[in-house]
Amino acid sequence: MDTIYADLSISMSEFKKNPSQVLRSAGEKPVAVLNHNRPAFYMVSPKIFEMFVDALADRDLTDIVRQRLTQKSHAVEVDIDTV
Template sequence: MSEFKKNPAQVLRTAGEKPVAVLSHNRPAFYMVTPRLCESLVEEMANGDLDGLERQRLAVKDTAVEVGLEQL
């Protein structure tokens, strides 16, 4: 935490695109990521949610109703 408080921007620059764990008493106090990495993580989580939804729908595909494009 002490090193981070001195120059947080330098810590982030040194890490590049890798996440930084800021420790307090040798335990993670928080994690710092670049905006680019944060966006990537959010996308991954959204895709994971969609994968789960897809699996749920495939599990009940026997009850699905076929629809043509003109009906959408």
């Protein structure tokens, strides 16, 4: 059995009947669209998708910061007013 990462779910056949109604009904909650009782995909609003993209970008930046902190001994001190 697959884990479903949404509080709301709908069958693929019901979803196909009126996808826009499913989106309206869900509001800002993600919806798992099921095919043979297994998640085929998740439907999210543009707002939630933007949150995912921002979180991934933040995660990438965190990785860069951690990597650069390991190279702190090679850093050059500068005066912000002269840059």
